[in-house]
Amino acid sequence: MTKVLVLGAGGRIARRVIEMLAQQDVELTLLVRDAGRLEHAPQDARVVEGDVLDSDLLAATVRGQDIVYANLAGDLDTQARRIVETMEAEGVQRLIFITALGIYDEVPGAFGEWNRQQIGSMLKPYRAAADIIEASSLDYTILRPAWLTDDDEIDYEVTGRTEPFKGTEVSRKSVAALVGELVGAPDTRVRANLGVNKPGVAGDRPSFM
Numbered sequence: 001m002t003k004v005l006v007l008g009a010g011g012r013i014a015r016r017v018i019e020m021l022a023q024q025d026v027e028l029t030l031l032v033r034d035a036g037r038l039e040h041a042p043q044d045a046r047v048v049e050g051d052v053l054d055s056d057l058l059a060a061t062v063r064g065q066d067i068v069y070a071n072l073a074g075d076l077d078t079q080a081r082r083i084v085e086t087m088e089a090e091g092v093q094r095l096i097f098i099t100a101l102g103i104y105d106e107v108p109g110a111f112g113e114w115n116r117q118q119i120g121s122m123l124k125p126y127r128a129a130a131d132i133i134e135a136s137s138l139d140y141t142i143l144r145p146a147w148l149t150d151d152d153e154i155d156y157e158v159t160g161r162t163e164p165f166k167g168t169e170v171s172r173k174s175v176a177a178l179v180g181e182l183v184g185a186p187d188t189r190v191r192a193n194l195g196v197n198k199p200g201v202a203g204d205r206p207s208f209m
Contacts, residue, residue: 034049
């Protein structure tokens with residue numbers, strides 16, 4: 001049985017990932033700052049309350065896992081460094097990590113300009129996090145989702161690290177489905193860095209803005 005650790009398990013994408021993984025043959029460990037946010041966690045999941053930056057806790061939680069999925073916010077570069085160091089020390093190779101669109105200035109046109117105006121201040125640590133992961137020895141997949149919706153749909157396409165980003169939005173359920181696919185086939189998209197968007201939603205900004 002594949003052992004999967006979810007970091008930032010209380011997040012809105014992570015909760016959908018957990019729901020999907022509960023249907024797979026996996027053993028879930030959920031790390032969350034406030035366990036009260038996991039009211040609907042699977043009964044057989046192990047819930048760990050704490051902070052990713054707690055070195056001892058993170059090491060104990062990572063130890064013995066097969067896959068680590070990280071869906072975090074804030075000082076993402078600091079968190080990424082701690083995760084990489086811990087996984088390398090513990091001999092855990094497979095990492096799925098969520099960052100953001102625009103970290104490579106890869107979003108073209110008016111939407112790219114709008115995106116920089118909206119989230120430009122947060123892109124530097126998110127880019128640094130991706131750089132740290134790419135410089136590691138880990139078998140990583142970095143995902144850069146478009147602006148997120150709560151639409152009940154799975155409809156997405158991906159772009160490579162050096163390709164122009166497509167589309168303006170994508171559902172959280174779609175991103176979760178991609179994470180679930182990677183967990184189910186961990187040898188795919190290894191050391192890949194992917195933009196994720198819904199096809200056919202080009203424009204100057206997301207439809208809900």
